[in-house]
Amino acid sequence: MENTSHNPDQHMFGFRQLATNGRKRIGILIGAGAPVSINVGEEGTWKPLIPNIAGLEKIVFDALSENQREVYNQIKSSFPDSNLEKILSRVRMLTEVVGDGKLFGFTEQDFSNLSEAICNSIREVVAQDLPLGANPYSELVSWINGINRKYAVEIFTTNYDLLFENALERARTPYFDGFSGSKSAFFDPSSISKNDLPPRWVRLWKLHGSIGWESNANGEVIRVPDSKNANMVYPSHIKYDQTQAAPSSSLFERLKNFILEPDTLILSAGFSFADAHISSRLLECMMANPTAALFAFQFNGLADESAAKELALKCPGISVFCSDGAVINGVEAKWRIGTPPTKNWHEIRAEYYKDNKFLLGDFLRLARFLATAGSEISQDAVPPIPQEVGAEIV
Missing domain, CATH: 3.40.50.1220 (TPP-binding domain)
Structure with missing residues (x-):
């Protein structure tokens, strides 16, 4: 072979x-x-029209509030090989299970707001027109x-x-x-x-x-x-x-x-x-x-x-x-x-x-x-x- x-x-x-x-x-x-x-x-620099997953994650992270970034990082560090997809998945999961309690200092509504903020950022990033x-x-x-x-x-x-x-x-x-x-x-x-x-x-x-x-x-x-x-x-x-x-x-x-x-x-x-x-x-x-x-x-x-x-x-x-x-x-x-x-x-x-x-x-x-x-x-x-x-x- x-x-x-x-x-x-x-x-x-x-x-x-x-x-x-x-x-x-x-x-x-x-x-x-x-x-x-x-x-x-x-000229001389590379900027993709819509970034890959790693680039998208950076943009999404920067758009979050200070408290949301802190929780985002805690979730990211809590499991290996994390990326935007896995973190959003975990945020939505926590929204469903946290109930009346708190985790990382966030309530159910806080996790719901974090999920919405991530999704809104994704939508804004991909809403690009095709260049002429x-x-x-x-x-x-x-x-x-x-x-x-x-x-x-x-x-x-x-x-x-x-x-x-x-x-x-x-x-x-x-x-x-x-x-x-x-x-x-x-x-x-x-x-x-x-x-x-x-x-x-x-x-x-x-x-x-x-x-x-x-x-x-x-x-x-x-x-x-x-x-x-x-x-x-x-x-x-x-x-x-x-x-x-x-x-x-x-x-x-x-x-x-x-x-x-x-x-x-x-x-x-x-x-x-x-x-x-x-x-x-x-x-x-x-x-x-x-x-x-x-x-x-x-x-x-x-x-x-x-x-x-x-x-x-x-x-x-x-x-x-x-x-x-x-x-x-x-x-x-x-x-x-x-x-x-x-x-x-x-x-x-x-x-x-x-x-x-x-x-x-x-x-x-x-x-x-x-x-x-x-x-x-x-x-x-x-x-x-x-x-x-x-x-x-x-």
Whole structure:
């Protein structure tokens, strides 16, 4: 096994052909790492449009009051390997069990206020508009629109932001997110299950909710323009329970049904696969449908992508592409360049492999690779990628 290797040229040649196949049923899974690839900092500095989990935790912590920060730190130090998700989970748990007593000097109402403050900060951080000009979201939409497709592209995302909505609307691309109406759009699960819109309509499924979703007087989730509220599935121990209620239950069912369709291909970017609820659903459906394939593009090396690697080792239909190697057909190996598949392939290779590093784990690079793959998209119409690209994906 020590002599085993994967040739990135071979696999990207095949992937490029799949990406331009208009008869392929394609889904895209986008996680929190995707907006990290967009730099909005001043020249020479890197500032992601929306930070990763570590960056988000710092912003949330700084926005808390002095007393809330003190309790936050006490909770954080009380158990190992803590992060924002685990701390919010613990805060919500304490809200439910503290009763009439106190813990860390906080009452039930104090813990409830802390939970609300954390959630409000998360919402404020992710409420960003897509920058003007070239960006990976717009280029992904250009790739979607540039090919005459038999089946609609379906985007599944765990993110609460409206970046895909921004990109689709700027490109005048019709899309459906499960809601119908204008002033107080209502969720229509029957439209999701029937899936009978034209192929040119992109399907956008927000698995964990979205900015702009809120509950009306009847407890139903509606989508309201410029809403300041949010019915989002925040990262915590109650995430699984929340996803069993509408509309999340219908959206997760759509993910399942999509994977079980014949000859499907899912591309994932910015997704760590640490969400056990989604990962278990993906694995279950992929094992049930041997004609389906999942290509997971991960930013880090194999050693740091344990969750994705574990899935790929269990299911040969899941391929994980990391910076230093890959798991393909259940085989884990490092990259090794081989014979180019075509005469001028070295020019294409520069888009995904440089300095012994595979680059498509960066959402910016992946979107650019897809955009330039379509024969209908002019190379001259796409500006070059800046020298400094990428950011750590969590």
